[in-house]
Amino acid sequence: MPVAPPRPNAPPLNALRAFEAAARLGGFAAAAEELGVTPGAVAAHVKALEDGLGAALFERHAKGVRLSALGHRVLPEFTEAFDRLGLAVQALRAEAAPGTVHIATLPAIAQLWLSPRLPALRAAAPAITISITAMEEPPDLKRAPFDLNLFYRPEGEGRVLAPDEIFPVCAPSLAARLARPEDLADVPCLTDSVWAEDWRIWAEAALPGAGFAPEGPVFSLYALAVEEAVNGAGVLMGHGALVARHLESGALVAPFGPRLRLGRDLSLWSARPHRPGSPAARVADWLARPGG
Structure with a gap:
């Protein structure tokens, strides 16, 4: 009988995008404006991502949030990844609708x-x-x-x-x-x-x-x-x-x-x-x- 071990679930792309935008822009409100959603939606995505990881990406304070040490370490790779994804999407759009x-x-x-x-x-x-x-x-x-x-x-x-x-x-x-x-x-x-x-x-x-x-x-x-x-x-x-x-x-x-x-x-x-x-x-x- 073939073995089918359970696979760990990958974090949702929207949650990763919310984290990257909030980390790069310095807060949930700025990320929400860029992504076209509400600050509450960004906060919910980030919280779900943190719960799934079992680690905090932001430190919450009365005046807002700031990146945790973990968030600082991983942000550059996510920013590069979403930059490359954005450029790839542009290339796809240009090829799909060249006129x-x-x-x-x-x-x-x-x-x-x-x-x-x-x-x-x-x-x-x-x-x-x-x-x-x-x-x-x-x-x-x-x-x-x-x-x-x-x-x-x-x-x-x-x-x-x-x-x-x-x-x-x-x-x-x-x-x-x-x-x-x-x-x-x-x-x-x-x-x-x-x-x-x-x-x-x-x-x-x-x-x-x-x-x-x-x-x-x-x-x-x-x-x-x-x-x-x-x-x-x-x-x-x-x-x-x-x-x-x-x-x-x-x-x-x-x-x-x-x-x-x-x-x-x-x-x-x-x-x-x-x-x-x-x-x-x-x-x-x-x-x-x-x-x-």
């Missing part, structure tokens, strides 16, 4: 830089489907299912599409009231909540020692702030790449300088090299072409 290119980008870049280029891109490559996901922070491309990442990054990182420089912009009708930076005290200044420091950074260069503070409405969407600037609602701190088309059309003007570099670029990058001639490589080349 679709997934792009992650900031909402403002999606609306003001990328969207106006899509009609020409579709005309140049009609067989390629472009999928765009707008998010406030770059995803971990080793884990997330995106082929291309389009965000502002420190200078020299990724494939540079445009430098990030800021300067005041407004409708031509409002520009007639502005002769010098000091005149900004007499008009509404529009502020984007994400880039709220733009005015301070620019004013330190243009109005040193003046203690200038913008007064005017604050917007949670930069594209909406741009539209309001076009409507004549006030002066906006423009990001060169995002307002370039409005400047070219005359809908916005730059009444005065300086144009200030922020030490970062609008950059395109990916987690793995794309095969030359593949849809992702073609889209990246098209977006990076001069005048694109």
Whole structure:
């Protein structure tokens, strides 16, 4: 009679993923946000994993959790394993749906830089489907299912599409009231909540020692702030790449300088090299072409 010894049960993949994310990110709440579940679900997965192992992976405290000695020792291998799994899944998706290119980008870049280029891109490559996901922070491309990442990054990182420089912009009708930076005290200044420091950074260069503070409405969407600037609602701190088309059309003007570099670029990058001639490589080349 053949012997069939009992096999030890392997830990569930979801539990291992919950442990790795919580250990790498420093807590259950951050892991839950990355994994798209609740912190309670992450905690339950980790507890079940610990119960199955008979050993603690985290030490619980009133202010949160921290890795146990065992958790510290095994984390690097799990992180490497899930990174490799994520890249393998990306390769599988690329082979299974080779005509679709997934792009992650900031909402403002999606609306003001990328969207106006899509009609020409579709005309140049009609067989390629472009999928765009707008998010406030770059995803971990080793884990997330995106082929291309389009965000502002420190200078020299990724494939540079445009430098990030800021300067005041407004409708031509409002520009007639502005002769010098000091005149900004007499008009509404529009502020984007994400880039709220733009005015301070620019004013330190243009109005040193003046203690200038913008007064005017604050917007949670930069594209909406741009539209309001076009409507004549006030002066906006423009990001060169995002307002370039409005400047070219005359809908916005730059009444005065300086144009200030922020030490970062609008950059395109990916987690793995794309095969030359593949849809992702073609889209990246098209977006990076001069005048694109």
